[in-house]
Amino acid sequence: MRLYDAHNHLQAPCFDGLHNELLEDCEGLQRMVVNGCLESDWPRVAALADGRPRVLPSFGYHPWFIHLRTPDWRRNLEGFLDQYPSAVGEIGIDRWKTDISYDDQEEVFLTQLAMATERNLPVSIHCLKAWGRLLELLQENGVPKRGFLLHSYGGSPEMVSAFARLGAYYSFSGYFLREAKGRHREAFREVPTDRLLIETDAPDMQLPSQFNEHLLEGPEGRAVNHPANIRVVYRELAKFLEEPEERLTKRVEENFLSLFDGL
Numbered sequence: 001m002r003l004y005d006a007h008n009h010l011q012a013p014c015f016d017g018l019h020n021e022l023l024e025d026c027e028g029l030q031r032m033v034v035n036g037c038l039e040s041d042w043p044r045v046a047a048l049a050d051g052r053p054r055v056l057p058s059f060g061y062h063p064w065f066i067h068l069r070t071p072d073w074r075r076n077l078e079g080f081l082d083q084y085p086s087a088v089g090e091i092g093i094d095r096w097k098t099d100i101s102y103d104d105q106e107e108v109f110l111t112q113l114a115m116a117t118e119r120n121l122p123v124s125i126h127c128l129k130a131w132g133r134l135l136e137l138l139q140e141n142g143v144p145k146r147g148f149l150l151h152s153y154g155g156s157p158e159m160v161s162a163f164a165r166l167g168a169y170y171s172f173s174g175y176f177l178r179e180a181k182g183r184h185r186e187a188f189r190e191v192p193t194d195r196l197l198i199e200t201d202a203p204d205m206q207l208p209s210q211f212n213e214h215l216l217e218g219p220e221g222r223a224v225n226h227p228a229n230i231r232v233v234y235r236e237l238a239k240f241l242e243e244p245e246e247r248l249t250k251r252v253e254e255n256f257l258s259l260f261d262g263l
């Protein structure tokens with residue numbers, strides 16, 4: 001099995017000191033896209049990619065952390081994109097997180113989207129409670145020619161085709177295996193065959209406990225999502241889509257290599 005994790009956060013502090021061990025546990029995993037979320041993450045992501053060809057680095061400002069940005073953040077980000085073959089992300093907009101200025105979120109998002117478009121880099125987009133606005137922003141501002149990733153897509157099934165026309169890829173996360181996430185799962189039946197990807201979002205987006213095959217505790221005893229759970233997400237998504245796992249694995253590989261071509 002040749003597996004690809006389209007979106008995770010291996011640089012998260014709860015994984016400190018465990019990286020090689022965690023990667024060894026990820027049987028069959030060919031590449032994982034490791035997303036930095038703020039400036040202090042970026043050197044950590046770069047260090048993880050160093051000497052680990054399975055790690056594909058991605059640099060960006062996540063909307064939850066933009067209040068921490070320094071006056072130099074743009075130049076800083078461009079420096080990382082210049083230095084490393086990398087993607088842009090995690091970036092996005094979030095109307096669920098009301099304590100962060102929404103206007104600032106859009107400004108920071110659009111600045112980074114423009115950087116990705118100009119360089120034709122794949123970009124990993126987070127969106128909560130702002131799907132209509134996200135569609136407008138992408139239509140008005142343009143997207144990278146190679147396409148973009150709607151990570152852990154949580155928009156409606158009806159909106160899938162509008163994003164797909166712009167070049168969207170959609171990644172399914174283990175969180176959607178929860179009983180209550182039926183509508184999110186249903187949306188993945190609408191995803192075009194050549195646009196489907198799979199992710200763990202580790203250490204976030206816990207799988208329901210009956211599916212979690214790699215129990216792992218963070219420093220405060222809190223359960224965290226192990227990146228090796230990617231194998232489970234493939235298996236369970238194949239069941240849900242009623243598609244042979246081998247065929248699903250093959251097309252996710254093709255889709256990953258197409259979006260992240262050359263990185």
Ligand SMILES: [Zn+2]
Pocket residue numbers: 007008009035090201
């Ligand atoms: Zn994420």
